[in-house]
Amino acid sequence: MRILVTGGAGFIGSHLAEALVGRGHDVVVLDDLSTGKKENLAEALRQIEFVEGDIREDGVVKKALRDIEAVAHLAALISVNESMKKPLLYHDVNSMGTLRLLQHSLKSGVKRFVLTSSCAVYGDPAKVPTSETDPVGPLSVYAASKLSAEEYCRTYDGTGGMSVAVLRLFNVYGPRQTFSQYSGVIMQFAERVRNGKPPVIYGDGRQTRDFIFVRDVGRFITAAIETEASGTFNVGTGRSVTIRRLAAVVLNVMGREDLKPIFAPPRPGDIMYSEADMSRAVKELGIKPEVALKEGLRETIPPIR
Numbered sequence: 621m622r623i624l625v626t627g628g629a630g631f632i633g634s635h636l637a638e639a640l641v642g643r644g645h646d647v648v649v650l651d652d653l654s655t656g657k658k659e660n661l662a663e664a665l666r667q668i669e670f671v672e673g674d675i676r677e678d679g680v681v682k683k684a685l686r687d688i689e690a691v692a693h694l695a696a697l698i699s700v701n702e703s704m705k706k707p708l709l710y711h712d713v714n715s716m717g718t719l720r721l722l723q724h725s726l727k728s729g730v731k732r733f734v735l736t737s738s739c740a741v742y743g744d745p746a747k748v749p750t751s752e753t754d755p756v757g758p759l760s761v762y763a764a765s766k767l768s769a770e771e772y773c774r775t776y777d778g779t780g781g782m783s784v785a786v787l788r789l790f791n792v793y794g795p796r797q798t799f800s801q802y803s804g805v806i807m808q809f810a811e812r813v814r815n816g817k818p819p820v821i822y823g824d825g826r827q828t829r830d831f832i833f834v835r836d837v838g839r840f841i842t843a844a845i846e847t848e849a850s851g852t853f854n855v856g857t858g859r860s861v862t863i864r865r866l867a868a869v870v871l872n873v874m875g876r877e878d879l880k881p882i883f884a885p886p887r888p889g890d891i892m893y894s895e896a897d898m899s900r901a902v903k904e905l906g907i908k909p910e911v912a913l914k915e916g917l918r919e920t921i922p923p924i925r
């Protein structure tokens with residue numbers, strides 16, 4: 621199949637592009653390199669077609685969509701904090717950008733469209749584990765922009781012979797994830813430990829998250845592209861860990877169990893519990909997550925020498 625991966629030079633997109641090439645697909649990547657890097661694609665760059673540009677530019681999108689049968693739409697701005705400072709930009713890229721891409725995809729005869737959304741759309745979940753039918757309640761502009769992108773996708777599902785699936789990714793980690801003031805808890809812990817400092821836990825550390833390894837996410841997106849299943853699917857492991865336990869595993873993997881975590885006041889807006897109910901995705905996409913947390917962390921954050 622000839623597949624367009626938007627955001628394919630990013631953390632998750634680059635792993636997906638590699639997985640698709642590995643399965644014999646023709647891959648086109650569209651990325652404006654705003655946070656992504658060509659180096660992320662390394663070897664795969666020779667086997668894919670790379671289009672540098674913005675998903676909001678009609679000409680660029682039309683060019684990237686030439687002869688495309690399926691679209692994996694990952695390009696997005698992804699920082700919750702930044703979205704509160706630049707709400708219109710987040711709406712423009714994440715919501716409007718998705719709507720434009722859907723419109724162009726339909727016109728150019730795309731048969732399958734997969735959006736990566738986020739568990740952030742659940743806000744503070746009504747129940748844990750959370751299933752796709754549970755209520756949504758975005759707590760940030762980022763989450764609202766992803767939910768609106770989801771709704772546009774659902775609107776287009778089944779029109780013009782195009783089927784659409786929405787994947788709500790939980791906390792994704794793995795190699796090529798970048799460290800910044802906005803990065804997730806694993807990168808924050810690892811950066812401190814690398815600098816000889818103990819991890820900082822906000823609150824009592826009993827809060828839980830569902831961490832899924834990036835290659836497993838790539839397998840789920842690939843499965844979604846290759847099936848006909850429409851609808852919304854959680855993509856996590858279905859097994860959450862506490863932040864205390866996460867800190868202990870990071871310290872173990874990095875060989876610095878002598879550094880004991882320190883505790884700081886809880887951050888406003890942080891939710892307490894998060895865990896995916898994976899029954900629908902496992903049943904309809906026909907695969908399960910494979911990589912255990914410790915194994916994935918060993919690949920993500922090598923021990924300090």
Ligand SMILES: NC(=O)c1ccc[n+]([C@@H]2O[C@H](COP(=O)([O-])OP(=O)(O)OC[C@H]3O[C@@H](n4cnc5c(N)ncnc54)[C@H](O)[C@@H]3O)[C@@H](O)[C@H]2O)c1
Nearest residue numbers: 627629630631632652654655656674675695696738789792
């Ligand atoms: N990382 C996570 O834990 C996580 C969790 C839930 C959902 N997601 C979703 O997964 C997707 C990929 O996230 P990621 O973690 O790989 O982030 P990332 O920032 O590494 O990747 C996003 C990519 O999109 C590109 N991009 C941004 N704006 C663009 C534009 N206007 N035009 C073209 N390209 C543009 C960036 O250059 C980057 O390569 C996003 O849709 C995100 O919402 C990620």
